[in-house]
Amino acid sequence: MSKSQLRSIVTDIIKSIAPDEDLSSLDPEKPLRAQIDLDSMDFLDIVMELRVRYNIDVPEADYPQLNSLASTVNYLMPRMQGV
Amino acid sequence: MGIRGLKNIRDEYDVIVIGAGLGGLTCANMLARRGNTVLLLEHHTLLGGLAAYFRRKKHIFDVALHGFPVGMKKTCRKYWNRDISDRIVPLTGIRFDNPQFQLETDYTKESFIKILIEKFGVPQEAVAEFFEHTRRMNFYDGDNSTTRELFQKFFPGREDVWRLLMEPITYANGSTLDDPAISYGIVFSNFMDKGVYTFRGGTDLLMKMMEEELLKSGVDIRTKVLVEKITMENGRVTGVMANGEHIRTRAVVSNANLKRTVLEMLDEEAVPADFRKQTEKLRVNNSSCQVYIGISENEKIDFIGDLLFTSTAEKFSENLMLDKNVTSRTFSVYYPSIRPEHNRYAIVSSSNARYEDWSGLTEQQYRADKEHLAEDTLDHLEKYVPGIRKKIDHLEVATPLTFKYYTRHIGGASFGTKFEGLEISNRLPERIPGLFFTGSVGIIMSGWLGAANYGVIVSNNVERFLKNSNG
Ligand SMILES: Cc1cc2nc3c(=O)[nH]c(=O)nc-3n(C[C@H](O)[C@H](O)[C@H](O)COP(=O)(O)OP(=O)(O)OC[C@H]3O[C@@H](n4cnc5c(N)ncnc54)[C@H](O)[C@@H]3O)c2cc1C
Numbered sequence: 001m002s003k004s005q006l007r008s009i010v011t012d013i014i015k016s017i018a019p020d021e022d023l024s025s026l027d028p029e030k031p032l033r034a035q036i037d038l039d040s041m042d043f044l045d046i047v048m049e050l051r052v053r054y055n056i057d058v059p060e061a062d063y064p065q066l067n068s069l070a071s072t073v074n075y076l077m078p079r080m081q082g083v
Numbered sequence: 084m085g086i087r088g089l090k091n092i093r094d095e096y097d098v099i100v101i102g103a104g105l106g107g108l109t110c111a112n113m114l115a116r117r118g119n120t121v122l123l124l125e126h127h128t129l130l131g132g133l134a135a136y137f138r139r140k141k142h143i144f145d146v147a148l149h150g151f152p153v154g155m156k157k158t159c160r161k162y163w164n165r166d167i168s169d170r171i172v173p174l175t176g177i178r179f180d181n182p183q184f185q186l187e188t189d190y191t192k193e194s195f196i197k198i199l200i201e202k203f204g205v206p207q208e209a210v211a212e213f214f215e216h217t218r219r220m221n222f223y224d225g226d227n228s229t230t231r232e233l234f235q236k237f238f239p240g241r242e243d244v245w246r247l248l249m250e251p252i253t254y255a256n257g258s259t260l261d262d263p264a265i266s267y268g269i270v271f272s273n274f275m276d277k278g279v280y281t282f283r284g285g286t287d288l289l290m291k292m293m294e295e296e297l298l299k300s301g302v303d304i305r306t307k308v309l310v311e312k313i314t315m316e317n318g319r320v321t322g323v324m325a326n327g328e329h330i331r332t333r334a335v336v337s338n339a340n341l342k343r344t345v346l347e348m349l350d351e352e353a354v355p356a357d358f359r360k361q362t363e364k365l366r367v368n369n370s371s372c373q374v375y376i377g378i379s380e381n382e383k384i385d386f387i388g389d390l391l392f393t394s395t396a397e398k399f400s401e402n403l404m405l406d407k408n409v410t411s412r413t414f415s416v417y418y419p420s421i422r423p424e425h426n427r428y429a430i431v432s433s434s435n436a437r438y439e440d441w442s443g444l445t446e447q448q449y450r451a452d453k454e455h456l457a458e459d460t461l462d463h464l465e466k467y468v469p470g471i472r473k474k475i476d477h478l479e480v481a482t483p484l485t486f487k488y489y490t491r492h493i494g495g496a497s498f499g500t501k502f503e504g505l506e507i508s509n510r511l512p513e514r515i516p517g518l519f520f521t522g523s524v525g526i527i528m529s530g531w532l533g534a535a536n537y538g539v540i541v542s543n544n545v546e547r548f549l550k551n552s553n554g
Contacts, residue, residue, distance in 0.1 A: 017161075039154075041536055045161065048543050052117060057547060 001080050006073045010046075013053070014038075017045045028069040053079065085123070085130065085294065085304030088326065092303065095331040098545060099323050100338060101310045101348075104132025104490075104530050105523035108293055109162055109538030114180035114336075114545060115300035124325055125300050130294055130520075132187050132338070132490055133497065134531060136286035137174070139477050140430055142377040143422065145286045146481075149390055149415045149433070150174055150279035150420065151531045158535050170283045176388035177279060179250075181241040181411075182397050187388065190279045195247075203244055210460040215529030222527070229268040240336040250273065250392055254413050255377035256529045257368035257435060257498040259401040266502055266526040269462045273532070279390060285422050310339070313327040313348045313518060320517030333552070336547050338522040338538075340492045341500050341508055342367060347514065358507075358514045365504050368526075369405055370483030370495035371438040372459040377477030378428035386465050392413055395463075407440040409456065412463060430468070432460045438483040440495035457511030499523025499531075512544060517552075519545055 011023050014032075021036040032038055046066065050056045056079050057064070065075040100111040114119040129135065131502045135146040153173075160168035178187050186193040186202060192214065199205045216237070220226070230249070238244040245260075251272055251419040252258055285450035297304055312324040322331040331541060337344040345354060345362040354362075394411040396403045404411045417429045446450065457480050464471045486495035500507075505525030512519050521541040523529040528533050 007325075041158065041161075041539065044540060044543060051546065051550070057550065059547075 001077075003073055003077070004079060006076055007069060009054075010069060010072050010076070013046055013049045016049065017042050026069055028073075031067050032069060032072075049077070056080070087128070087307045089305060089328055091306060092122065092305070092330060093120065095333075096120045096303070097332065097549060098122070098334045098336060099124060099330060099332040100336045101313075101323065101344075102132060102338030102522065103127075103130040103304075103306075104522050104534060105134055105322045105337045106528075106534040106538040106541075107132070107336065108297065108336070109158075109535040109547070110336050110542045111302045111414045111538075112293075112297055112300050113162055113539055113542035114504060115297070115302045115327060117542075117546060119549065121311075122330065123297070123325070124308040124310055125304075125306045126491065128306050129290065130304070131286060131290045131359055133486070134286055134289070135489065136290075138375065138480065139375075139379065140433065141523040142375075142427060142477055143285060143287055144375045144377070144431060144479075145364065145415075145417065146373065146431075147531070148286050149282060149413060149431075149499075150281055151471070152273045152282055154273060155280060155535070156530045158539075161458070162535065162539050163296055167289065167296070170288075171280050172283050172398045173278045173280050174389035176386065177390045177392075178388040179247065179392045181250075181394040183246055184286060186326055187245075190275060190277075192276045195275055198247070199244065203241070203342040204331070205238060205241070205244060209237055217268040218272045219277055220265050222267065222269065223264060226263070226265050228264045229261050230258070230264050233267065234260070236268070237549045242398055248275075250394070250399055250404075250411070252434065253401055253404055254392070254411075254433070256421070256497075256526050258526050263502050269527050270529075276507070281389075281421065284423060285417075285425075289423075295437075307478060310348065312350075313337070315350070315353045315515070315517075320515065320518060323375040328361070332518045334519065334548055336519045336521055336541060336545060338520075340490075340496065341365065341504050341511075341520050342493055343491070344518075344520060345507070345511070345515075346423045349518075353515065355514055358510070362507055365507055366501040367493050367496040368498040368501060368523075368529075369435050369437050369498045370486050371418070371481070372409070372434050372441075372456060372483070373480070373481040375477070375479045376430040376432070376461070376464070376475055377473075378430070378474050379476040380427070382428070382474040384416070384418075384428050384430075384468050386418070387416060389418075391462065391467060393467075395511075404435050404521050405437050407436070407452075409434045409459065412460065414464065414467065430464065430466070436483050438487070441484055449482075449484075455483065497525075498526070499528075500527065502526055503529070512548065516549070519548075 047058045068071045091411040099117035100107045100123045111123045133147045156171040162384045199210045234245045310325045312321045393412040396410040413433045415431045419426045483495035508524045
């Protein structure tokens with residue numbers, strides 16, 4: 001899976017959790033929470049959706065790695081193999 | 084609500100949830116939505132736990148619907164449904180009346196800032212810094228200071244300001260000036276920020292709608308079922324004993340009091356000694372007293388505000404707030420707009436209370452003390468609703484014993500356990516594999532919103548456990 005495919009997977013999930021946010025101008029390097037209104041529960045929703053949709057388990061210790069779009073993609077890349 | 088008793092239950096469930104408070108309900112709903120088989124067991128006949136209501140004559144009284152933060156709207160939309168979320172509406176008139184100040188607010192950050200600067204004369208920078216500081220406070224910062232130190236730093240010597248900032252929080256979750264600044268900051272930023280909200284239709288409608296959603300998600304709901312024990316084999320949870328029957332499950336989520344769950348529902352030898360010790364030391368929050376006042380059918384009351392924080396105490400004092408000689412009361416006024424088809428007024432007076440002050444009395448003394456509280460409450464209410472005694476046709480008192488009877492919480496605890504409970508709750512699944520706790524704990528995860536959100540957080544942990552233990 002390519003980085004851009006993975007990025008659109010992640011933005012799809014965010015879109016489903018925060019339907020009112022405009023995601024088209026997200027800067028992938030900047031923290032998500034500095035750009036859109038995501039609280040810690042929204043964040044948990046992202047984690048839960050990753051498990052439900054792609055069977056990916058993100059332990060709490062790894063949550064900081066989901067800070068920005070780019071870091072999320074990097075984190076998920078090796079874990080998405082075979083999905 | 085639900086089916087009474089255990090007729091026709093399955094042999095085994097993925098998850099059994101003990102207790103139908105907002106934490107248990109939300110956790111059960113999320114787990115069932117994700118395809119797990121879920122059995123929800125509640126000892127009472129109604130769902131909701133402390134989010135309770137009851138009918139008397141033609142009145143419906145709400146027990147814990149004074150108000151909650153706006154976040155409840157989003158939480159209900161995401162983890163329940165849009166119809167529930169759409170019924171969450173703001174309250175408009177919140178009043179404070181005590182010897183130090185009288186004021187009215189819509190409970191928004193803007194309103195509090197204005198009041199602090201204009202009415203209390205606090206320098207703008209100090210106010211801005213306080214709001215910024217509390218907003219940034221993070222559970223993982225490891226800040227050990229107390230709320231008193233926080234206030235002392237930003238508003239030195241200004242006990243009137245402390246009172247404005249603390250009294251509503253003490254009512255909402257039983258916390259004190261000696262509790263960690265971090266838990267205060269998190270609750271304050273959530274609570275005194277975007278107004279206070281209520282549920283149009285009342286607690287009875289909310290519970291009806293939640294029950295419908297639970298059934299849609301596939302939760303097996305059983306009321307009048309008391310869970311006596313959580314059973315274990317080979318170091319992991321295997322089921323529960325309830326109404327004398329053993330029911331097998333792969334995981335248990337307890338929404339019953341955390342302390343009782345660990346110390347009473349598990350066999351002593353199942354709990355590692357150090358964990359048991361730690362749990363024994365866990366402090367529970369205070370309980371409450373309430374006076375329910377029903378207004379007669381043909382009477383009405385003018386709008387005097389939705390929520391009145393009143394006190395006759397000279398200064399804020401958490402001990403006085405707990406005292407049986409009540410000086411501080413929150414009056415919640417329910418106008419017909421909350422249940423438009425019902426068209427009745429009701430007033431509920433709440434105060435914090437100690438279980439010890441009400442237990443161990445003779446039957447006669449207990450009754451006399453309740454009556455005194457009711458009469459004293461009417462005397463105080465007279466100031467806000469002149470001629471109140473002539474307007475009412477129902478008067479009833481709940482004490483810490485009442486809360487204990489209905490929820491089975493230790494000491495009738497109104498707001499779960501103190502701060503240290505969070506760590507115990509978080510570590511519980513490590514120490515007792517297969518057992519999870521959700522519900523009011525650690526001050527932060529408290530109130531309707533905190534309990535519901537914690538239900539979601541714990542549902543995620545349970546799912547991880549179930550997936551991983553599938554091998
Ligand atoms: C007087 C009062 C006013 C309040 N006002 C507000 C307010 O205005 N806004 C707000 O946000 N919060 C308010 N709260 C707090 C809020 O109601 C609680 O924090 C929240 O409802 C607690 O939810 P919970 O998930 O912890 O479960 P609880 O409500 O404590 O429910 C636990 C459930 O478990 C059941 N149970 C226990 N043991 C067993 C067993 N062995 N077997 C089966 N079932 C069992 C109990 O019967 C109960 O139904 C108030 C609380 C009180 C007491």
